[in-house]
Amino acid sequence: MKKFLLIILGILVILAAVLLIKMYTYPFKKTPVETSDGWKLVKNDSAVMRLSGGIKIPTVSTGSLGEFNYAPFDQFKEYLKTSYPLVYQHTENNEINTHALVFRLKGSDPSLEPILFLSHIDVVPPGDADVKNKEQNIFRPNDKPLPPVSKVAEDWDFEPFSGNVANGRIYGRGAIDMKGMLFSLMESMNTMIKSKKMPKRDIYLAFGFDEEVGGQKGAMQIAEYFKKKGLQFDAVYDEGGLIMQKGNVAGVDSDVAAVGCAEKGFFSAKIKVKGLGGHSSMPPMESAIGKAAVIMQRLEDDQMKPSITPLIKEFFSNIGGSMPFTSRLALSNQWLLKPLLLSQLTKNNTTNALVRTTTALTMMKGSDGTNVLSPEVEFVVNFRLLPGNTLKEVREHIAKATEGFDVEVEDIDNTREASAVSPSDTKGFRLIEAGVREIYPGAIVTPYLTMAGTDAYKYQIVSKNIYRFMPIRINSSEQQSIHSTNEYISIENYLKMIHYFEYMMTNYDK
Structure with missing residues (x-):
């Protein structure tokens, strides 16, 4: 027995040694050493006020396309023309489907594939309730009245379309998503033209107007326009990842610049479950709503299998060197510890979304009376597809969950x-890394999976190199303000973003 125990102990010692050797030799990306503070901020009040003026125009897209008010979009176009006359004079510029905008700054070498920077003009509604500060400062070009502004949630410090500049911030709906990026691109191109820094390859800007409601009339039409012209882009840049401030990525003691190299798919299914209706005084043993509950429980209990895709493996390899010992041990020894690693990742909402196609039950409808049994109950389930999973697989997953019940799936x-x-x-991608080091030298730059949908998806027909990243450094509360209340961008973030895009445009071929 003693000999047997010694053999077991020896095996465990060897295993521990193997695990440690693999961890210490694993090619984790080294955390950048901050040798400087990066680019020194240069005050630019005029750029700040141009963004402020753009936020004041309530270019809200909501509901079905064609139903929202296009007057602010017309006003926004005129505002850009008066704000950036040099850009309009020195570029080829076109309107696609009336409200989408495309700018082309010609380069010196037409044999090089162009690069494309994206943004969108539209914003989501501000919400409803009262604000802390009742002051309104709504932009009215040529004294034309705008539609009345909705009441907004109490958490807004200023009216959502005030464009108020205070506390080192620019407040308003769209400050981050995504007029801040749109105006920083216009500022960058404007500066290039002023300083006569002409690029080698053509630089395009493309701004859709309906991203928040699907992008069918904006980005999709622009992408088709480029395809018809025979354009292929060396790189396409859109929104997506951000620079997460140190401490906001659990277990990582550095800023993390997460560059979306892919985005999840999207599939919502309405499932109608049929049963016996009637009066609640004589209910059947199993009602339609009870059957629906069983199906919903199946969908939540038996979700699609998690996996660590090559993209997420690269993400963890890049940030893993800054993580605690146990995390590094698991990441570097997936040959043995992958089941344990996946088990831990799926326990957290954020990391669970990185490693699986997620399941979210979002809507439900039954009878309209407290004493009425509906003969049909419907609910909606939303899936966000991990690259590698397909719509066909998700539909098969739903079919398995609804097996044995009379249902319709739409x-x-x-x-x-x-x-x-x-x-x-x-x-x-390397230019993104260099650009981030210009403004935040100590940040880890890593590929990432974008959870939400973006306009970038439509441009797959004109490029294989699509990167979703906005170079602003924010904390979790600032991130939560996107599509929520009290949205703002700090002046520091805005000015650094302008410099980042100018750096990208002027250094792409250096």
Whole structure:
């Protein structure tokens, strides 16, 4: 027995040694050493006020396309023309489908594939209730009245379309999502033209107007326009990841610049479950709503299997070197510890979304009376597809969950597969790394999976190198303000973003 125990102990010692050797030799990306504070902020009040003026125009998209008010979009176009006359004079500029905008700054070498920067003009509604500060400062070009502004939630410090500049911030709906990026692109191109820093390759800007409601009339039409012209882009840049401030990525003691090299797919299904209706005084043993509950429980209990895709493996390899010992041990020894690693990742909402196609029950409808049994109950389940999973697999998953019940399944909303995964060994990605080091030298730059949908998805027909990233450094509360209350961008973030895009445009071929 003693000999047997010694053998077991020896095996455990060898295993521990193997695990440690693999951890210490694993190619985790080294955390950058901050040798400087990066680019020194240069005051630019005029740029700040141009963004402020753009936020004042309530370009809200909501509901079905064609139903929202287009007057502010017309006003916004005129505002850009008066704000950036040099850009309009020195570029080819076109309107696509009336409200989408495209700018082309010609480069010196037409043989090079162009690069494309995206943004969108529209914003989501501000919400409803009262504000802390009742002051209104709404932009009215040529004294034309705008539609009345909705009441907004109490958490707004200023009216959501005030564009108020206070406390080192620019407040308003769209400050981050995504007029801040739109105006920083216009500022960057304007500066290039002023300083006569002409690029080698053509630079395009493209601004959709309906991203928040699916992008069918904006980005999709622009992408088709580019395809008809025979354009292929060396790189496409859109919103997506952000620079998460130190301490906001659990277990990582550095800023993390998460660059979306792919985005999840989207599929919502309305499931109608049939049963016996009637009066609640004589209910059947199993009602339609009870059957629906069983199906919903199946969907939540038996979700699609998690996996660590190559993209997420690269993400963890890049940030893992800054993580605690136990995390590094598990990440570097997935040959043995992958089940344990996946078990831990799926316990957290954020990391669970990185490693699986998620299941979210979002809506439900039954009878309208407290004493009425509905003969049909419907609910909606939303899936966000991990690259590698397909719509066909999700539909099969639903079929398994509804087995044994009388149901109808209907696709709703903007169904789409997960995007292709863009490589990180390209010039386009390396320029992102260099650009981030310009403004935040100590940040870890890593490929990432974007959870939400973006306009970038539509541009797969004109490029294989699509990167979703906005170079602003924010904490979790600032991130939560996007599509929520009290949205703002700090002046520091805005000015650094302008410099970042100017750096990208002027250094792409250096």
